[in-house]
Amino acid sequence: MHAIRIDRTGGPEVLQLTDVPTPTAGPGQVLIRQTTAGINYIDVYFRTGLYPTQLPVTLGREGAGVVEAVGEGVIDLHAGDRVAYTNVAGGGYAEYNAVNAAEVVATPEGVSDEVACALMLQGMTAHYLVSDVFPLRSGHVALVHAAAGGVGLLLVQLAKARGATVIGLVGTDAKAELARQAGAHHVIVYADEDFAEATERLVGEHAVDVAYDSVGKETWERSLRVLRPRGMLVNFGNASGPMPALEPQRLSAAGSIFFTRPTLVDFIRHRDERVARAKDLFDHVIAGKLDVRIGGSYPLADASRAHRDLESRATTGKLVLRP
Numbered sequence: 001m002h003a004i005r006i007d008r009t010g011g012p013e014v015l016q017l018t019d020v021p022t023p024t025a026g027p028g029q030v031l032i033r034q035t036t037a038g039i040n041y042i043d044v045y046f047r048t049g050l051y052p053t054q055l056p057v058t059l060g061r062e063g064a065g066v067v068e069a070v071g072e073g074v075i076d077l078h079a080g081d082r083v084a085y086t087n088v089a090g091g092g093y094a095e096y097n098a099v100n101a102a103e104v105v106a107t108p109e110g111v112s113d114e115v116a117c118a119l120m121l122q123g124m125t126a127h128y129l130v131s132d133v134f135p136l137r138s139g140h141v142a143l144v145h146a147a148a149g150g151v152g153l154l155l156v157q158l159a160k161a162r163g164a165t166v167i168g169l170v171g172t173d174a175k176a177e178l179a180r181q182a183g184a185h186h187v188i189v190y191a192d193e194d195f196a197e198a199t200e201r202l203v204g205e206h207a208v209d210v211a212y213d214s215v216g217k218e219t220w221e222r223s224l225r226v227l228r229p230r231g232m233l234v235n236f237g238n239a240s241g242p243m244p245a246l247e248p249q250r251l252s253a254a255g256s257i258f259f260t261r262p263t264l265v266d267f268i269r270h271r272d273e274r275v276a277r278a279k280d281l282f283d284h285v286i287a288g289k290l291d292v293r294i295g296g297s298y299p300l301a302d303a304s305r306a307h308r309d310l311e312s313r314a315t316t317g318k319l320v321l322r323p
Contacts, residue, residue, distance in 0.1 A: 002323070003094035004303040007056040009049035012304040012311075015093075020058070023091070023098035025071035030101050032083060036117040037092045038062030039298075039306050039319040040150070041214075041237055046090075047307065050238070053090075059303075060092025060321075063099075064107060064117035074101045082107040084278075086120035088265060093303055095323040102271045105278040111285055115292045118150065118318035119281045121264060123292070125236065126154035127277050128267035130162055133260060134210040134232050138163030141203055143211040143226060145219060146239065147184055148175035150318040153293055155212060156182040161289065164209075167202065169195050171313055178316055182291070196222035206255065210234060217241035229255030236262055239313070293317030 001022045006014045025031040043059045045051040064084035067077055077083065087103040107116040130136045142159045146152040147168030159166045160183035168184035170176050176187045188198045199208060211223035214237030224233055235243055243261075251257040268274035284290035295317030298306040302321075309315050 001095040002300055003058045003091075004060070004300060004321075005056050005058050005093075006047060009047060009055075012047070012307040014047060015059070015304040015307060017301045017303075020094070022096050025069045025074075025098050027072040028074060028101055029071040029098045030067050030074060030077050030083070030104055031069040031071075031096060031098050032063065032065045032085070032104075033068045033096055034063045034065040034092070034094065034323045035113045036064045037094070037300070037321040037323055038086075038117045038121060039303075039310060039321060040121050041239060041310070042121075043093075044307060044311060045238065050242070058091045058094055060094070060097075061088070061090050062086045062117055062121040063092040063097055064113040064120075065323075068096065070101070071098075077101055077104060077106075082113070082116075084113070084116035084120050086124065086264070086268075093300065093321060093323075095300070103274070105275055108282050108286065111282050114294050114297070114318075114320055115285060116282070117320060118292050118294065119154075119278065119285070122150040122318060123154055123281045124268060124274075124277045125264050126151050126158050127281060128262070128264065129155060129212055129234060129236065130158045130164075132267055133234055133262050136162040136164040136210070140164040140209040141167065141207060143167045143169065143199060143208045143213075143223065144184070145169045145211075145213045145215045145223070146237075147179040147182070147187070148316045149214070150295070151214060151237075153178065153182045153317055154290070156184050157290055160184075161284075165203075167199055167208070175316055178293070194222070195219075196225050199226045206231075212236065215239045216243050220246075224250070224254050224257060227254065227257055230258070231255070232258040232260065234260055234262065295319055297322055
């Protein structure tokens with residue numbers, strides 16, 4: 001089968017289309033013939049070496065397709081089932097992937113494979129951020145970085161649905177329009193003005209309840225600045241590079257701020273939780289309450305181009321590969 005593998009860390013050019021043996025479904029696993037593989041910033045972190053991994057490796061932690069075979073002990077999934085997954089082991093940039101059955105959810109009628117794939121890592125990330133990390137409700141003000149990105153567009157919609165006032169941060173006027181269409185009450189183009197100053201003009205000083213910051217190094221200090229006393233800074237990505245070490249005194253001086261660096265795996269650790277999150281997201285899509293934007297669909301062989309596009313910050317919505 002064809003797969004995208006790396007044998008060294010570096011730029012997008014290290015992503016190579018390779019012939020590798022097709023995996024088999026081991027005990028407790030299913031073999032998935034993939035129609036869609038998701039592209040996420042975590043793939044970039046592994047590719048560059050920011051997150052270490054054993055090489056060579058097939059990247060990709062998210063996919064959707066059809067069950068080809070089931071391993072010993074799997075009783076609730078069958079050959080021919082449409083499924084989607086996000087997993088820890090990777091292997092998604094490929095025509096087939098053997099995945100632990102506990103990491104797989106059934107894709108319902110009315111949800112395409114591309115949309116199901118997009119709702120795995122990015123959708124469930126947006127879901128746990130608004131429902132568990134900082135449970136949003138009416139009256140809250142939420143600041144959302146990269147509001148036209150894959151997570152951002154979903155995060156804006158879910159935050160608004162919970163009654164929060166949403167301030168979306170984007171890089172261009174075109175992305176600003178997408179964030180508005182997703183339901184952001186206010187949109188700031190950070191290329192045109194300082195987002196902290198603009199936020200203060202909109203809602204006042206220290207008036208934001210939670211800042212969902214996926215950018216990291218370039219933005220966290222200004223995110224901290226706009227928070228209310230006892231507000232929360234949620235750093236869930238490193239698009240501009242990882243945050244530096246944060247002295248606890250900075251949080252105290254800013255108003256007893258709570259800081260967290262969550263990761264999805266801890267919010268879908270148990271299968272029941274994973275299935276419940278996926279079902280809630282699928283139900284929203286089927287009911288027309290959640291729009292999932294596929295911003296780019298690339299042949300598997302064009303994975304390096306997809307990574308370049310992602311890192312350019314010129315893309316919107318979800319990027320996927322077509323194995």
